[in-house]
Amino acid sequence: MDADLELVEAVLQGDTNRFGELVSRHQLAAWKLAYSLVGNMEEAKDLSQNGFVKAYRHLRGFRRGSKFSTWLYRIIANECKDFLRQKGRQPSLVSLSSDAEDDDSPPFDLPDPAKDPREAAHNRELAKRLARAIGRLPMKQQMAFILHHLNGLPLQEVAQLMDCRVGTVKAHLFRANESLRFSIGTLLLAEVRR
Amino acid sequence: MMNPAEWNIWLLHWLKAHPLKEPPIELQQQYRQEVMARIQEESAPSRVLAWILRPRFTFAFGGALAAALAVLMLVSHSPVRQTGQIEQEAQVLFETTGIASLNDADLEEEVQAQDRIVLAEAVEDETLKLWDELEEFGAGPSEGEPNSDEELIKELQHLDDEEMALS
Numbered sequence: 434m435d436a437d438l439e440l441v442e443a444v445l446q447g448d449t450n451r452f453g454e455l456v457s458r459h460q461l462a463a464w465k466l467a468y469s470l471v472g473n474m475e476e477a478k479d480l481s482q483n484g485f486v487k488a489y490r491h492l493r494g495f496r497r498g499s500k501f502s503t504w505l506y507r508i509i510a511n512e513c514k515d516f517l518r519q520k521g522r523q524p525s526l527v528s529l530s531s532d533a534e535d536d537d538s539p540p541f542d543l544p545d546p547a548k549d550p551r552e553a554a555h556n557r558e559l560a561k562r563l564a565r566a567i568g569r570l571p572m573k574q575q576m577a578f579i580l581h582h583l584n585g586l587p588l589q590e591v592a593q594l595m596d597c598r599v600g601t602v603k604a605h606l607f608r609a610n611e612s613l614r615f616s617i618g619t620l621l622l623a624e625v626r627r
Numbered sequence: 628m629m630n631p632a633e634w635n636i637w638l639l640h641w642l643k644a645h646p647l648k649e650p651p652i653e654l655q656q657q658y659r660q661e662v663m664a665r666i667q668e669e670s671a672p673s674r675v676l677a678w679i680l681r682p683r684f685t686f687a688f689g690g691a692l693a694a695a696l697a698v699l700m701l702v703s704h705s706p707v708r709q710t711g712q713i714e715q716e717a718q719v720l721f722e723t724t725g726i727a728s729l730n731d732a733d734l735e736e737e738v739q740a741q742d743r744i745v746l747a748e749a750v751e752d753e754t755l756k757l758w759d760e761l762e763e764f765g766a767g768p769s770e771g772e773p774n775s776d777e778e779l780i781k782e783l784q785h786l787d788d789e790e791m792a793l794s
Contacts, residue, residue: 453662456658465647542648583646621637
């Protein structure tokens with residue numbers, strides 16, 4: 434039996450503490466998913482934790498045939514959507530919150546600038562442009578790109594989360610790639626040819 | 628413009644080298660505890676809800692509380708307690724007035740003495756009233772009666788002394 438399913442069964446039998454193991458297994462991915470949608474670490478933490486608590490509350494409704502992670506990510510994605518709707522915001526890698534810790538900090542993990550300052554500055558600038566370009570994508574393209582390319586979810590899972598077919602996800606990803614290629618590709622080509 | 632194939636290769640390579648930022652490790656360690664704390668809090672039955680869902684227990688507790696209050700009120704107004712309070716207050720009163728002992732015999736004697744004073748004063752008042760009445764009707768002195776005011780008062784005083792001697 435799948436490890437997640439074993440833990441789910443144990444919790445449903447009354448061993449609440451086993452739910453902590455489910456949290457440990459999925460907390461990083463859950464946090465990163467929320468972060469990729471709202472662009473703020475603290476908000477992402479609260480929203481992903483809300484998702485876990487809701488998952489616990491509705492654990493009896495979890496269908497054994499599906500993956501626990503997919504079910505959990507769907508709950509968290511809905512939490513993020515509701516949150517953004519209340520705030521009047523679109524999903525964005527770049528936080529639009531006025532109290533963001535560092536508005537200039539790109540959401541990607543960048544190398545230590547001390548090692549190669551010139552390369553670090555270049556990567557930083559590229560990361561910022563890429564994040565803004567992703568944020569300007571139409572919502573469904575943005576969602577498909579974030580779930581597949583930034584969160585590493587397979588196409589099947591992305592389709593389940595977005596409640597659409599795999600072919601639709603592929604179409605969203607193709608259009609997203611094309612938009613980004615026009616935004617960033619020109620810049621990259623110029624640098625490559627320099 | 629980069630062609631689509633070049634772009635896809637570059638993009639996938641760059642995203643693999645620069646994944647999304649992860650939260651600080653210290654926050655990750657607290658994460659699980661925070662979630663479980665929230666779950667434990669939700670799992671514990673609400674105290675208010677418990678009261679609502681257990682009416683028998685609620686009513687029993689309320690009844691016991693009401694009974695306790697009633698007993699408390701009764702005890703605070705009981706005759707036994709009032710008697711005790713009276714004795715206490717009387718003790719304080721006797722101490723402040725200088726009377727040494729407090730017993731029924733002494734108390735009776737004291738009351739009787741007070742009564743005599745009151746009676747004596749009352750007789751004097753009545754006497755004075757009678758005197759006013761006599762003055763009003765202008766009755767003159769008759770045989771065997773005192774001729775002057777001073778003689779009348781002396782006569783009345785003599786009568787008082789006789790009465791007191793008899794009692």
